[in-house]
Amino acid sequence: MFRTALRNVLAHKARLLMTVLAVMLGVAFVSGTLVFTDTFGSAYKNKSAKSFDHVSVAIKTVGGSRDDGQEGKQPPRLTHSLLAEAKGLPGAESVLGSVSGFTALADKDGKLVGGEWGTTGSNYYPGKDGKDPRYDFTDGAAPKSAGHIALDSRTADRTGYKVGDTVRYSTDGPVKKAKVSGIFDTDDGSVVAGGSLVVLDNATALKTLGKSEYDEIDVKAAAGTSETALKSAVDKILPKDTEAETGTSLKAEQDRMIEQNTSSMSQVLLIFAGIALFVGIFIIANTFTMLVAQRTKELALMRAVGASRRQVTRSVLIEAFIVGLIAAVAGFALGIGVAVGLESLMNAGGASLPDGPLVIGPATVVTALLIGVVVTMLAAWLPGRRAAKIPPVAAMNSVHASPTVRGLVVRNTIGSLIVALGVVMLFMEDNYVMAGGAGVVLVGVIVLTPLLSRPFIAAAGPLLKPFGVTGKLARLNSVRNPRRTASTASALMIGLTLITAMTVVAVSMGSAINKMATDSLKGDYAVSMANFQPLTPKVHDKLAKLPEVEASSALRTTSGEVDGSYSRITGVDPESFHKLVGLDFTSGSMAGLKGNSALVDKELADDQGLKTGDTIPVEFDDDKTVRLKVGGVYESNEMISGLFTPTAVVDPHLSKIQDQQVLLKVKGGTSGKAEDAIVSALGDNPAIKIQDKDDISNEVGGAINMMLNMLYGLLAMAILVAVLGVINTLAMSVFERKHEIGMLRAIGLDRAKIKQMVRLESVVISLFGAVLGVGLGLFLGWVAGDSISGTVTTYTMEVPVGRIAVFLGIAAVVGVLAAVWPARSAARLNPLQAIKAE
Incomplete structure (x- = not known):
């Protein structure tokens, strides 16, 4: 059975290509996400680890620094006297007091550098050697008076500032001018992430940042003194409402935070990878259904000479295993490229990720291979099981069992019940239950898609009528196998459902914010x-x-x-x-x-x-x-x-x-x-x-649009997989209809008309999936908006007609492009050979 499966894979290379591509893209997205997050997390940890080299024990206020303008409520705690006391502790080699706060730096055009949240100012606190271990100066020297500042090297490169240049900066209002005394390298996390760091001398930093105490006091242990011993000594001098932590503990806590942040990013990306794989399941199942149907006689002959049902199913699963393994290996290799591309894309967007070697963990390799193989085998299991159930005599006589009325009734009943359950969940109060309800409704509609395909394609009849006989043939071909048409359309529907729902909510929310700003603010x-x-x-x-x-x-x-x-x-x-x-x-x-x-x-x-x-x-x-x-x-x-x-x-x-x-x-x-x-x-x-009012609205709307565009990019993978599905379905359909196409050519239908017939069929299937996706997306967007309107009083659902028209237009273009190769293959068939084909 293994040799039979291997022969079938090698015999149908072209037919299995789209399946391999579908699985490969899904695996590439998953493995690329895992490699990217592992690489980013490792590099960020390595960068962050260096920043604790000078810290054996850190003294902090309970709950962090008090940067809220309320210092006067209680006396300062992390003071110069505490710092001096820490210096005198046995086992303390050096002590450093640090402060930081928002410090806006203007570039040469007067614009804010580093973004609204990443512009930081800090102090230079020299140790016994006259150096601050946090900053490694590459040019110039540290600031020593109020008229001088130092800049991090990334900001200096970005702005073009050099030692000796005059810069403008501000903390809480008044603009100050200072000369750049030096440029330094730093492992500060905000700078690594694209922010800017301005360093002032210690006295100026405390005054400029409005600090009456240090944010943190770092103590480094002398040789031969352990962190634990030093912490015990520090604990004895701690004022009320302060605490001491070892550098090891701080590093472990930061590592946990980094892992948590990268995990959140990974989960978001993996959700979209999962969507792409879910869409791919339809294509794989479609492919194996058609491949099995084409080999019905072959499988029946195997049954007739003694192969059991289990062996026939196993043959199909072995074939799926081989295809899945090939796709998984190719997808993993492509995924490494995806990881590098993600890093380049984020750096191009100003994220400035830390440098580090590519990290490919064993878990990532195993996950990628398992996903590719398991997803392919799961999708192929049902077609293989169906093939094994066909009686040998019926199959050898080409009596193809079409779905019974009872089978269709059962399928439609199950689909209706699933949709009903999903709708009930959508109107629950819990957000997680609502999200689950959206998924359940989507699954229910997928089950009902064969039922919905007939009325839609019938409704499209008048639009196909001007194309004459090719339009009529395209309509009949589209409804010939409702399950296959539905499966192909479902792949496209999933992506467009999500895109439409998110677009409706985002556009409506933007309008709600705009109305809120207009109604609430009478000022200018x-x-x-x-x-x-x-x-x-x-x-x-x-x-x-x-x-x-x-x-x-x-x-x-x-x-x-x-x-x-x-x-x-x-x-x-x-x-x-x-x-x-x-x-x-x-x-x-x-x-x-x-x-x-x-x-x-x-x-x-x-x-x-x-x-x-x-x-x-x-x-x-x-x-x-x-x-x-x-x-x-x-x-x-x-x-x-x-x-x-x-x-x-x-x-x-x-x-x-x-x-x-x-x-x-x-x-x-x-x-x-x-x-x-x-x-x-x-x-x-x-x-x-x-x-002004427009700026306030645009600030919120800009954030919404940026998020929406990012989601569009992620969902494009699912749409791409769906396009492969349309191509695959049409290619298989053309192969199945060789005899019919040969007859059409023989009775006078020229190549151009054959191409037009296949293109129209492709456009009908694509538009069916698009209309279904847009309709379901509008419904889910309305449900989500109904929930939002309870908290955002100005929220009203808005249907972005222009964008929806673009989505439908894209679907039509997808249909035309997807039909290029199948239509060309159909038109090139030799009529006489096609008529003879069995």
Whole structure:
């Protein structure tokens, strides 16, 4: 049986090519993902390990550093005196105090370097040898005064800055100028990931970053002293609310975090690889169904000479094993290329991944081979089992058993029940159950696809009528084998279902955010730090004095308890707030915001049973309580929520006056002139972001579109596999219909018409899958949107007609392209030889 299976594989090389490609692409995606994440994780671990070379024991505040503007609530803990005390411990060779914080660096065009979240400033803390082990200088020297800074080499290369150049940077508002004293290499994770690092001398860093203490104190053990012994010594000098950890422990924790992050990335990529493999299953099953059907007489003869059903099934499975193994090996080799391509793609996008050798683990090799072989054998098992069940005499007489009415009824009943179960799950409250329901509905529709194919293709009849006899033949060929047509269309349907559903949700969410911004913001501009950290009050003072500014208000955010319930509390200018923000009041109005009063959102009001006119106790973070009168109750949304009260009420409870945001209304509305005036007033500050309503909407919408485009790219693999399925089906169909095509040629149908017939058949099958996918995607998008609308009040489903038209157009193009090779093969058949073919 093994020799028979091997002979069949070698005898049908061309027919099995598409199956090999389908499995190969799926395996390539899986193995490429595993190789990429292993390589990235290993390189990142190696880079991170070096950053702990100078750390034997680290002293940290419990819960991390206090970078929240609330240092005044309790005395500093990681102080110079603690650092000096640590230096005097027995077994301590050196001690280093570190601080870091947001530091925006402007490039030569005045733009922010390193992105909104990756621009960091740190201190240079020289040891006994005058060097800081965190930085390896390649040019120049470390900064020694407020007028100098040092830059990491990646940022220097990106910006073109050299030693001696003057640069502009900012932390919380005012722009500072300094000369580049040196350029260094670093293993800092944010820099490796594409951020920038500005290093200041220790005194300047503490002052500029607004620190009253160090974020961390690192102690290195002297020769002969263990980490454990040093930690025991450090524990004896720890102030309250601080803790000590060994360097080994910190490294292990960082490794765990890296593994967790790379694992999350791997899981996302593997989901799409799984989709590609799932689509491939249809193609493999289709291929083996057709191959087995073509060898019906051969298999029947084997049964007649003594082969058992089990041996016939085993023969097909051995054949599948050989094909799967070949595809898996080829897919694994291609997967290594996919991993290298992913790394290059992410680096091109600015991710700047750490360098390191390609990591190909034994587990990755085994996984790739197992997936390729097991998926192929599973997909081939059912066709092999069906072939074994055909009676030898019936098969030898070419009496092909078509599906019975009972079989179709059973299939359609099962499919309907699966769809019904999925629909019930879709309307459950749990998100995981809903996601499972979407998968169940998809499976149910796949089972029902043969039933759905006939009415669709019948509906396509009028569109095929202008093509005359070729159109009629294409329609009849498409419904000749509903299961095969359905299986081919299902492969395309899966990808388009997911693409359509995600597009509907993304477009609708973008519109909801845009409506939210339009309805909530009456002002023209919102000014904030690029990383959303607090602004210095000087920013509002400068902007309020501009002649272009009609109204302005700083938003000073803190938190507290309102009658025992936690709430965000925002201080605003009561005189200008009504001109800058639009609130949807259920009771009261903006006029109620005066003196010791507050506007509260409906959620808080309902939770506490509050109404306009009530007086409520508000306990601030400084543990002081103020009684405020409810001036109004409004509907909250994702942009505006919590309690609003005059800044005069909030200020006494802040240890440091800082603004979260500044809202502006300018004369004549938004304009280039007004924006230039604001930028100029702030000294062309790279740390400060100035946005109008469109900018706010585009920021959220841009993130949504970026994610959507990434998902499109990942799902393209599934679509590509589906295209191979269409090609495969048409090629097998042409082979099966040699005799028929020969007769058509003999009675006068020329080559061009034969090609047209096959192309039309391909387009019909592709459009059937596309329409089914788009329809199901719209339904799933509606269900997902219904769930989202419960939390995003401005969400309404929008059907992106233009994009859906593009999807359908792509499906038609797919049909035309997929038919090129099968149509050419059909047209080249010799009529006389085809008529003689059995």
